[in-house]
Amino acid sequence: MHRGKGMKFVGDSRVSAEKKPNIPKDYSEYPGKTEAFWPNFLLKEWMVGAVFLIGYLCLTIAHPSPLERIADPTDTSYIPLPDWYFLFLYQLLKYEFASGPYTVIGALVMPGLAFGALLLAPFLDRGPERRPSKRPVAVGLMLLAVTATIFLTWQSVATHDWEAAAQQGQIKEAAEFDAEDPGYKALEASGCLMCHGADLTGTAAGVTLVGTGLTPEEISNIAVNGQNTMPPGQWKGTDEELQAVAEFISKLGAE
Known part of the structure; x- marks a missing residue:
């Protein structure tokens, strides 16, 4: 700027002064390709x-989504089932070549190769064609993945014991009790919670102890002599502990 001469502006040729409307390019020369x-x-x-x-x-x-009972770490008979979108991987781990000593192959190697192939598909087939017949690599990988996923998911659903799964995850009646009660402590020390659960609502191996409606005498007799699926001779504690257990269970009621 020169004194008394006004202001002068310098333009930059890299910036276009012409405004262009936001109109997409003409792709008519490439019909069906882009x-x-x-x-x-x-x-x-x-x-x-x-x-x-x-x-x-x-x-x-x-x-x-159906809800199951609260997780019980003492229930070793519970068999978890993944959500539907992981059933194909769950089924894969049932096969001999992907389970047991080969679990790493079924859990990491095979899924890693499958998903890695899908990630590499755009780089393996970079052609401009949009027709499936013109892109055999990408289409072949996708069809293989979809077919394997559908087949393994169907196999998992068809071979799973849904009745047993509904029983093991069924929400059962719970009861409030004092975990410091001598009767509960005796149950815990004798290993009864392994079959009847930490919340005493039962597992696949043992029935619930909540709301039995039995008298202390009847409970003591069952603990010593057994009943139904409970064999005799399971109680290993003292007579005083057995009496405490019988009185504790007889007072358990549903909430």
Whole structure:
């Protein structure tokens, strides 16, 4: 700027002074091979995602996830079952080549190779074609993954014992009790909680001790002589501990 001469502006040729409208490029020279990301492709993605999201929300409302009882670390007979989207991996671990001494292969190596192949698919097949017949590598990997997932999921559902699973996860009546009670301490010391559970609601190996409606004498007789699935001779404690256990169980009632 020179004194008395006014102001002078210097323009930068790298900045275009002409405003261009936000119009996607013309891809008519490549029919069926590519299209504008905005708004054509992105709009399609949003529409498909919205349909799946609404469908998923409707399914969760119509079929809410079932709840099971509180986890019991003393129940060694409980067999956990993963959610439906992991059933194919759960089924894979049942096969001989992917279980036992080969668990690492079934749990890490095979899933790692499968997902690694899916991640590498865009780099293995970088052609501009959009037709499945023109992209055999990407289409082949995807079909293999989808087919294996559907088959293993179906096998897991078809071979699982759903009745036993419903029984082992069934919410049972609970009772409030003092864990410092001599009767509970005697149950814990004698190992009875391994079959009847820490909350005394039973496991697959033992029945619930809550709300039995039995007298202390009847409970003492069962503990010594057995009944149904409980064989005789299971009680290893003293007579005083047995009396405390019998009185403790007879007072347990459902909430």
